[in-house]
Amino acid sequence: MSNGETTGSASNARAKTTPYGRAQRYGDEELKELKEALEQGTLFYAQGAKVRRLEETYAGMVGARYGVACTSGTAAIHTALIALGISPGDEVITSPITDMGSVIPILYQGAVPVFADLDARTYTMDPRSVEAAITPNTRAVVAVHLAGNACDLEALSAVCRKHGVPLVEDCAQAFGCTYRGRAVGTWGDIGCYSFNEFKHISCGDGGIVVTDDEEMATRLRLATDKCYDRRSGVAQRNPRFLGNNYRMTELQGAVALAQCRKLASIVERRRRWCAELSRRLEGAPGLLLPVITPGCDPSWWFYMMRVDEQVYDADTLAQALGQEGVPVGAHYIGTPVYTYPIFTEGSAFTRGHHAYLDREYRAGMCPVAEDILRTCVILHINEGYTEQDLDETVLGIRRSAAKLAGTGTL
Numbered sequence: 100m101s102n103g104e105t106t107g108s109a110s111n112a113r114a115k116t117t118p119y120g121r122a123q124r125y126g127d128e129e130l131k132e133l134k135e136a137l138e139q140g141t142l143f144y145a146q147g148a149k150v151r152r153l154e155e156t157y158a159g160m161v162g163a164r165y166g167v168a169c170t171s172g173t174a175a176i177h178t179a180l181i182a183l184g185i186s187p188g189d190e191v192i193t194s195p196i197t198d199m200g201s202v203i204p205i206l207y208q209g210a211v212p213v214f215a216d217l218d219a220r221t222y223t224m225d226p227r228s229v230e231a232a233i234t235p236n237t238r239a240v241v242a243v244h245l246a247g248n249a250c251d252l253e254a255l256s257a258v259c260r261k262h263g264v265p266l267v268e269d270c271a272q273a274f275g276c277t278y279r280g281r282a283v284g285t286w287g288d289i290g291c292y293s294f295n296e297f298k299h300i301s302c303g304d305g306g307i308v309v310t311d312d313e314e315m316a317t318r319l320r321l322a323t324d325k326c327y328d329r330r331s332g333v334a335q336r337n338p339r340f341l342g343n344n345y346r347m348t349e350l351q352g353a354v355a356l357a358q359c360r361k362l363a364s365i366v367e368r369r370r371r372w373c374a375e376l377s378r379r380l381e382g383a384p385g386l387l388l389p390v391i392t393p394g395c396d397p398s399w400w401f402y403m404m405r406v407d408e409q410v411y412d413a414d415t416l417a418q419a420l421g422q423e424g425v426p427v428g429a430h431y432i433g434t435p436v437y438t439y440p441i442f443t444e445g446s447a448f449t450r451g452h453h454a455y456l457d458r459e460y461r462a463g464m465c466p467v468a469e470d471i472l473r474t475c476v477i478l479h480i481n482e483g484y485t486e487q488d489l490d491e492t493v494l495g496i497r498r499s500a501a502k503l504a505g506t507g508t509l
Contacts, residue, residue: 114495115424122483132353142349145329150352156359161282163309165316168347169323172271172293175306177204179267179289182318185210188454189238194224195435195468197243201269206447211455214437216465220390226254239265244273244283247398252278252286272400274299275366279394299365300358302351368482369399379493384504385410402478411503413476423495427476435468
């Protein structure tokens with residue numbers, strides 16, 4: 100299909116003629132690992148082999164010295180903040196376009212979420228906005244690698260070093276993503292990942308944190324296990340700080356271990372499909388295609404485009420694509436996290452005073468993020484998408500854009 104093809108020559112039938120392909124997620128590899136886990140006679144991480152092997156395997160995959168598994172991506176970030184000693188009244192800078200899992204741990208530590216604005220085309224945290232948000236109370240930055248595209252880690256790392264602030268990487272959507280040849284999650288002090296059912300690889304739910312710092316690795320382990328020190332083989336019940344029970348079971352570890360062996364193939368297929376999608380959508384009227392952070396090799400958790408509001412709006416495009424059989428969602432999470440009632444109404448806790456209540460959260464705080472959400476459409480990606488899926492998706496998007504823009508050409 101050429102970019103000059105006219106809408107008149109296209110069929111009136113919807114572009115997507117068959118369901119999108121989908122790769123089978125679990126199979127014999129996971130069953131084998133699960134069987135071995137059950138045959139151990141224990142499903143407790145400290146006595147079994149699967150969680151430990153997962154930790155070693157995943158740390159090795161990303162080039163980190165230590166890995167500590169936990170129960171979710173949210174737990175991974177909370178574990179990181181506990182290990183860093185984040186305390187009541189501290190400020191933690193993060194993204195306004197993210198899952199609440201990036202923010203809940205900040206609040207649970209009694210700390211204050213501070214939101215930095217984003218780059219308009221990469222959708223990642225703007226290092227200039229991060230630096231402008233740093234105060235004497237800033238104790239960490241949680242950088243969110245949205246949609247499998249890396250933040251500008253070189254600039255963010257420089258900002259954090261300059262101000263003596265630890266950098267935590269939220270890699271929940273960025274399994275397999277690299278920046279300047281290094282895996283995301285290894286640029287900061289701690290990298291956090293999610294094995295949620297909907298991520299690149301999964302064990303239903305689970306998470307893992309990685310670090311190169313031996314002392315930090317010990318604190319991360321204690322933070323997942325009620326601060327019980329099991330290095331001697333017997334739990335030492337003399338906690339010195341407040342940990343949590345975020346222990347991954349051997350069943351989760353077994354499935355995640357099998358999934359790790361599939362990651363490279365999953366990411367490669369997503370990269371190939373999305374790269375071709377971007378190439379073939381170039382020049383589509385009214386569309387602003389995603390921009391990859393310089394130095395990044397993205398892993399494409401989803402594909403997010405923006406519309407030129409002078410041509411058409413996101414809802415109109417989403418409706419047109421739905422009619423073409425190309426399911427997209429407009430506006431992603433709707434509005435930035437800081438506009439949720441938990442912030443605007445101060446409703447995180449039923450009573451008592453929390454430090455975040457002293458900060459005002461309102462619309463307009465991060466104008467670029469608000470523009471992104473108002474104008475974006477999301478196409479979900481799966482490594483099982485086929486060449487036919489690609490052809491029909493391109494046709495549906497180009498035809499809808501041309502029709503709404505009134506250009507008459509695809």
